[in-house]
Amino acid sequence: xxxxxxxxxxxxxxxxxxxxxxxxxxxxxxxxxxxxxxxxxxxxxxxxxxxxxxxxxxxxxxxxxxxxxxxxxxxxxxxxxxxxxxxxxxxxxxxxxxxxxxxxxxxxxxxxxxxxxxxxxxxxxxxxxxxxxxxxxxxxxxxxxxxx
Numbered sequence: 598x599x600x601x602x603x604x605x606x607x608x609x610x611x612x613x614x615x616x617x618x619x620x621x622x623x624x625x626x627x628x629x630x631x632x633x634x635x636x637x638x639x640x641x642x643x644x645x646x647x648x649x650x651x652x653x654x655x656x657x658x659x660x661x662x663x664x665x666x667x668x669x670x671x672x673x674x675x676x677x678x679x680x681x682x683x684x685x686x687x688x689x690x691x692x693x694x695x696x697x698x699x700x701x702x703x704x705x706x707x708x709x710x711x712x713x714x715x716x717x718x719x720x721x722x723x724x725x726x727x728x729x730x731x732x733x734x735x736x737x738x739x740x741x742x743x744x745x
Contacts, residue, residue, distance in 0.1 A: 631666035635673065636692050638662050639701050646700065659699050663706040673703040 642660045649656055664670050673692045695701045714720060715728040 628666055628668040628672070631664055631669040632672055632689070632692070635662055635664050635669055635703055639692055639695050642701065643695065659702045662701050662703050664703055665706050665708060665711055667705060670703050670705055 639660075639662055642662070646656055646660065672689060673696055692701075692703070696703065708714065709724065709727075712728050712732065715725060715732070720728070
């Protein structure tokens with residue numbers, strides 16, 4: 598950012614051309630993206646649960662899957678189908694089946710506990726400071742240039 602060169606400009610132009618060429622595709626909604634993430638996490642935990650069962654170490658409690666999107670959590674337990682979610686129907690049934698069998702519980706995690714947001718979002722300064730401190734990030738006092 599502070600010292601852009603020709604390769605950076607070329608990459609930016611390539612990104613803009615790509616975005617310009619896909620404007621009519623639309624972007625996946627946040628709820629759908631979060632829900633697909635939940636479905637992927639549940640698929641991975643189902644594989645691990647089955648492996649443990651085959652190794653004669655079955656799990657008797659539900660696996661907890663956390664999500665920060667309330668709509669995605671609602672979809673995991675709500676039997677109503679909505680027109681907007683018709684294209685993710687298979688994922689919905691898979692997650693709901695796992696929740697119905699009490700193999701997983703999809704729980705909400707509030708934004709104030711989303712420490713990864715410090716790397717991906719613009720945060721209010723108080724929340725940024727809290728995350729920054731909790732990650733044990735300290736300024737380096739090492740000298741960056743050599744004195745001659």
